[in-house]
Amino acid sequence: MNFRDLSPSPRTLMTPGPVEVDPRVLRAMSTPILGQFDPEFTDLMNETMTMLREIFMTKNQWAYTVDGTSRSGLEAVLVSLIESGDKVLVPLYGRFGHLLVEIVRRCGAEVVTLEKDWGTVFAVEEIAAAIRQHRPQLVAIVHGETSTGCMQPLDGIGLACREIDALLVVDVVATIGGVEVATDKWLMDAVIGGTQKCLSVPAGLSLVSYNERVESKLLKRKRIEQGLLSDSSAVSSSFHDLLGSPIRSNYLDLCQLQDYWGPARLNHHTEATSMLYALREGLRLVLQEGLQDRFERHKRHEAALMNGIAAMGLTLYGDPSCKMPVVTCVNIPDGVNGESVRAVLLSEFGIEIASSFGPLKGRIWRIGTMGYSCSKRNVLLTLGALEAVLTLHGVKVDAGAAVQAAMNTYNKEALWS
Ligand SMILES: Cc1ncc(COP(=O)(O)O)c(C=O)c1O
Incomplete structure (x- = not known):
């Protein structure tokens, strides 16, 4: 064979x-x-x-x-x-x-x-x-x-x-x-x-x-x-x-x-x-990047992702005061098949986001921004693709808003720094 x-x-x-x-x-x-x-x-x-x-x-x-x-x-x-x-x-x-x-x-x-x-x-x-x-x-x-x-x-x-x-x-x-x-x-x-x-x-x-x-x-x-x-x-x-x-x-x-x-x-x-x-x-x-710089990088991309998710009209799961900077949990909009969204993201865009366990199964998606995956390119691609796939699933999203919100977050940071 x-x-x-x-x-x-x-x-x-x-x-x-x-x-x-x-x-x-x-x-x-x-x-x-x-x-x-x-x-x-x-x-x-x-x-x-x-x-x-x-x-x-x-x-x-x-x-x-x-x-x-x-x-x-x-x-x-x-x-x-x-x-x-x-x-x-x-x-x-x-x-x-x-x-x-x-x-x-x-x-x-x-x-x-x-x-x-x-x-x-x-x-x-x-x-x-x-x-x-x-x-x-x-x-x-x-x-x-x-x-x-x-x-x-x-x-x-x-x-x-x-x-x-x-x-x-x-x-x-x-x-x-x-x-x-x-x-x-x-x-x-x-x-x-x-x-x-x-x-x-x-x-x-x-x-x-x-x-x-x-x-x-x-x-x-x-x-x-x-x-x-x-x-x-x-x-x-x-x-x-x-x-x-x-x-x-x-x-x-x-x-x-x-x-x-x-x-x-x-x-x-x-x-x-x-x-x-x-x-x-x-x-x-990791040490070449520097621990503190690395932690800040994770926070920066988390902020861009969260702003993009909010601009899309989606909400986050969990108490924001204890949110983990490297994982963002998103409530799946009512009536949407979360697994179908994940499958299309993977087949059409090559992007994988995670489902969830136990009582949260079918209720949230989990998006990681970790290590080498935690980059501007990946955050912008994920937001753009998620908008497109949600639109395909009949969800009314403010098309283009998510990527713009994330880009604004990055640009603001650039102006501040
Ligand atoms: C917080 C936490 N602990 C333990 C584990 C188990 O790790 P592994 O699958 O590498 O054995 C995981 C895996 O996702 C995890 O997220």
Whole structure:
């Protein structure tokens, strides 16, 4: 059987991930493979760790990758920290909070959830009060909920965790590289980032960083595993009840991963070398742009997109005071088949925007302005195409207004700067 040459169609990716990738990153992926213990390759790993610390805004020793998509990092952190019977608090305000709940349950924890209507977020004080009330061992929360386009303020949650000696684990999968993620300043004990969103690197790696509070918990579990905390090498079940249990994963065991990434360089998995090249190049480009400039770029294109959407006569979903700058959720006008609009955008214009999950299915579109996809060209094309496709679907839009409004936003900025 003959298969065609691989030749994907050109696309404008305006979803909350995966997004377009800078050609320099794609080029990096096609460079020759090095052995994973070749000193040239381990130098690249060390450089990647240094750059990860910068984007996570941390002085943590540990900042490295877990091979697998973003949830591999979430699962690695949670399975490495949670012991059966631990109490874990998960404040929920969208679909990815439910992913945390699912993983935490599988770790055998007693899960306490705190729920907010989708489209809003918690006041930090509400979460702090729940922490004081429930006294969990660990709090897990999402920073940017791509399912609702809302972003949870985090500053203050870490302090409440420290008061009761709980660990704070934060999913920054969708925000890292697009908005500020101040790991140290906000007292976050472990953070997990994704590659395929604001960093504009293909999916396939997860980024983790954690501090000494986390490390000491990991090392304790490792000593239990090795029987080093016991009088005898045979570790009894009552001993586990008293002191805790070993980590119940090999692939996702952060102790083993840090021994692989750290000076010991102990063999663990076979590194995904081409993905590491891609990440290193992606991070290099982020730092070359500058974190603050990058955050501002995301805000600029968000403003142009939002003004264009409003000029078209459409409305945005969610509480604007907690809107995530890199995802814009648009209410689908009554009577319009949202999936048909998306299909025509893709087939006629090569533009992809996202649908939504659960209670929002069929009610909103989600438009991402992330990383390399976050550009004036992409915003103007998306607005123009959306106007045309909505007109085709019988929606009365003020034709041309959206693109003009976005252009005015950009021009105003040019005059101001
Ligand atoms: C906020 C958030 N967390 C976690 C994930 C899961 O990431 P992945 O699909 O890379 O495993 C996503 C993916 O969209 C996400 O948006």
